[in-house]
Amino acid sequence: MPIHRPSPFWLGLGLVALASGSALAQEGDPEAGAKVFNKCRACHVVDAAQNRVGPSLNGVFGRPAGTVEGFKYSNAMKDSGVVCSEETIAAYIADPKGYVPGNRMAFPGLKTQEEVTDLVAYLKTAAQ
Numbered sequence: 744m745p746i747h748r749p750s751p752f753w754l755g756l757g758l759v760a761l762a763s764g765s766a767l768a769q770e771g772d773p774e775a776g777a778k779v780f781n782k783c784r785a786c787h788v789v790d791a792a793q794n795r796v797g798p799s800l801n802g803v804f805g806r807p808a809g810t811v812e813g814f815k816y817s818n819a820m821k822d823s824g825v826v827c828s829e830e831t832i833a834a835y836i837a838d839p840k841g842y843v844p845g846n847r848m849a850f851p852g853l854k855t856q857e858e859v860t861d862l863v864a865y866l867k868t869a870a871q
């Protein structure tokens with residue numbers, strides 16, 4: 744009897760499928776995200792350095808939280824030590840109060856993971 748072992752070919756194919764599957768799950772749809780951003784527009788501008796009720800989100804990726812010039816942040820946000828990235832923004836907008844306790848953003852959080860990934864995809868295209 745030959746010993747049955749999974750061939751490296753099938754193993755490789757499985758890994759590729761897994762990797763592309765998770766990439767898709769994380770990528771999000773920027774067009775759907777633009778609609779989700781309607782929930783943020785009342786307070787945030789993303790395509791210009793303009794502060795409103797909330798700080799401008801222009802150039803937000805890679806920026807330490809609480810550092811937009813001319814915006815009066817809460818101490819909680821200034822002292823959060825968070826650097827804005829895909830991961831931290833996703834965590835924050837899913838649960839603002841839970842992620843940065845004491846921060847002043849009056850937003851309850853997005854309900855679904857899909858809204859979160861779509862919104863982050865949109866911000867990545869719009870916040871440059």
Ligand code: HEC
Pocket residue numbers: 779780782783784785786787796797798799800803807808809810811815816817818819820821827832835836845846847848849850853862
């Ligand atoms: C009711 C107004 C309001 C809404 C709606 C709102 N925000 Fe905010 N946001 C704020 C305020 C105010 C702050 C500053 C909070 C602080 O200083 O504690 C803030 C902070 C932030 C920050 C941190 C920015 C920085 O420079 O530190 C991000 C990122 C952010 N908001 C994203 C979003 C996104 C994305 C949405 C929509 C899902 C959203 N906000 C909805 C008012 C709002």
